Amino acid sequence: MSNNPTIILGIExxxxxxxxxxxxxxxxxxxxxxxxxxxxQYGGVVPELASRAHQSNIVPVVETAIQQxxxxxxxxxxxAFTQGPGLLGSLLVGxxxxxxxxxxxxxxxxxxxxxxxxxxxxxxxxxxxxNKPVPEFPFLCLTVSGxxxxxxxxxxxxxxxxxxxxxxxxxxxAFDKIAKIMGLPYPGGPxxxxxxxxxxxxxxxFPKPKVGKFEFSFSGLKTSVLYFLRKKIQENxxxxxxxxxxxxxxxxxxIVEILVEKLxxxxxxxxxxxxxxxxxxxxxxxxxxxxxxxxKENNLELFIPPxxxxxxxxxMIAMAGYFKYLANDFAGQDVVPNARLxxxx
Ligand code: KG4
Ligand code: ZN
Numbered sequence: 001m002s003n004n005p006t007i008i009l010g011i012e013x014x015x016x017x018x019x020x021x022x023x024x025x026x027x028x029x030x031x032x033x034x035x036x037x038x039x040x041q042y043g044g045v046v047p048e049l050a051s052r053a054h055q056s057n058i059v060p061v062v063e064t065a066i067q068q069x070x071x072x073x074x075x076x077x078x079x080a081f082t083q084g085p086g087l088l089g090s091l092l093v094g095x096x097x098x099x100x101x102x103x104x105x106x107x108x109x110x111x112x113x114x115x116x117x118x119x120x121x122x123x124x125x126x127x128x129x130x131n132k133p134v135p136e137f138p139f140l141c142l143t144v145s146g147x148x149x150x151x152x153x154x155x156x157x158x159x160x161x162x163x164x165x166x167x168x169x170x171x172x173x174a175f176d177k178i179a180k181i182m183g184l185p186y187p188g189g190p191x192x193x194x195x196x197x198x199x200x201x202x203x204x205x206f207p208k209p210k211v212g213k214f215e216f217s218f219s220g221l222k223t224s225v226l227y228f229l230r231k232k233i234q235e236n237x238x239x240x241x242x243x244x245x246x247x248x249x250x251x252x253x254x255i256v257e258i259l260v261e262k263l264x265x266x267x268x269x270x271x272x273x274x275x276x277x278x279x280x281x282x283x284x285x286x287x288x289x290x291x292x293x294x295x296k297e298n299n300l301e302l303f304i305p306p307x308x309x310x311x312x313x314x315x316m317i318a319m320a321g322y323f324k325y326l327a328n329d330f331a332g333q334d335v336v337p338n339a340r341l342x343x344x345x
Contacts (some may be wrong), residue, residue: 006325007071009079009101010318011062013094014086014114015146016045018057019314022069022076023322028126029069031308031315034061040185044176051089058097065314076107078330080321083111084341085147091337099333110321111331113343114312118143118278119154120323121309121316135274135303142263144287145279146172146187149216149259151266152344154276157323162344163266164214171255172281174218178225178251182240192248193284199249201286204228206254214266216258225251252286260290267300276303283310 005025012019019033034057039045066073081098084091102109119141123134135141135154140163143150149166169177172189179188206224209217229247232239240247259281267275277291288304295302309315324330 004077005075006077006322007075008110008318008321008325009062009066009076010112010314010316010321011058011079011081011094011098012114012117012312012314012317013054013058013090014082014084015090015312016050016053017312018054018061019312020058020062020065021314021318022065022071023315023318024069024071026123026125026319026322028124028315028318029071030065031313032061032065032068033313043180043186045087045186047087047089050087051093054090054093058093062097062101073105076105078102078108078110078321078325079105080110080112080317080324082114082117082317083331083335084338085114086337086339088337088339091339095335095337099335103333108330109333109335110324110329111335112317112320112324113341114317115143115145115148115150116158116160116343117316117320118145119152119160119276120157120320121278121305121313122276122303123323124309124315124319135276138272139274139276139303140263140266140270140272141276141278142259143279144171144259144277144281146170146176148279149218151214151263153270153272157320158327158329158343160344163270164212164216164262166216166218167211168217168219169222171216171218171259172279174222174255175251175281177222181222181226181229182244182247189281189284192252193286195245195248196252196286199245199247201249201253203243203246204250206250208254208258214262216262218255221251221254252284256284256286256290259287260294263291264294264298267298273299274301274303278305278310280311283307
């Protein structure tokens with residue numbers, strides 16, 4: 001073995017964030033993300049606009065990440081990129097860039113599953129965090145993003161089983177769609193979170209879905225909020241404006257309750273004492289508080305990622321890439337993006 005450090009460049013472009021990060025021997029050196037404001041006015045991500053924005057962002061974002069890491073790009077060991085799941089056009093920009101970069105710098109390519117990246121974000125450490133505890137295998141991870149809601153049994157870095165997932169909308173999607181009904185801009189999740197902090201979570205009650213033990217369903221909730229608000233607006237056209245904090249708090253309350261309840265049930269059924277949460281919705285303050293409370297009550301050890309690694313970021317892709325590098329798991333130049341990439345048994 002050589003004593004050269006292992007330095008991985010990670011690239012994330014699956015949705016509407018263009019991100020690049022550098023990890024040296026498992027320690028994060030830089031993580032740079034360009035968000036795309038262009039989608040706000042459309043109430044959701046417009047795939048074609050996302051691809052174009054990735055194209056203009058990717059070179060400066062990668063250059064900044066390398067510069068901030070203080071490394072020479074000739075010392076990079078490999079380039080890791082998100083292969084999927086995500087928007088095909090967006091993934092294509094990252095993958096094409098990674099292929100060209102790997103060829104030009106004569107380094108190997110590593111493909112990463114975005115959802116596994118979210119989970120492996122729990123292993124990211126900065127240089128002053130060497131003693132930071134990380135989850136031990138096996139642990140359960142509630143992965144909640146804009147496109148996915150899953151409870152995953154993580155047996156090893158890349159040995160992950162999906163215990164249950166949503167049969168329709170994802171939790172993040174529910175936040176965003178309900179926010180849209182309330183007239184809030186995209187992405188609505190963080191805005192509902194902010195409004196909810198001022199509201200009463202028990203002001204309005206919405207039904208819980210009747211689905212399998214570890215399954216989730218959020219499309220019924222969205223519809224019941226829609227009908228509820230339509231009715232209220234007929235009685236009072238200013239209802240939403242006058243009650244937006246209570247509506248947000250009540251919606252958040254039910255989503256959080258569903259998520260936490262299922263995660264606790266899974267922990268009990270599988271006899272696992274370490275639980276984690278990952279993905280954009282793990283930034284939600286109500287979810288973080290409820291998980292902290294319930295973990296304490298049930299004597300579980302809880303892992304919540306720092307905010308920077310909840311929503312899409314390349315640090316998690318570089319981290320997953322580092323573990324794949326150690327396992328000699330490389331991709332060829334013929335690798336293609338997969339919008340519906342899956343993992344697990
Ligand atoms: O993981 P992520 O950045 O992208 C995907 O892989 O989908 O997740 C984005 C989702 C969006 O639906 C967004 O509204 C939601 O995460 N989100 C939140 C919060 N921050 C981001 N939802 C609720 N509360 C938040 N604070
Ligand atoms: Zn994501």
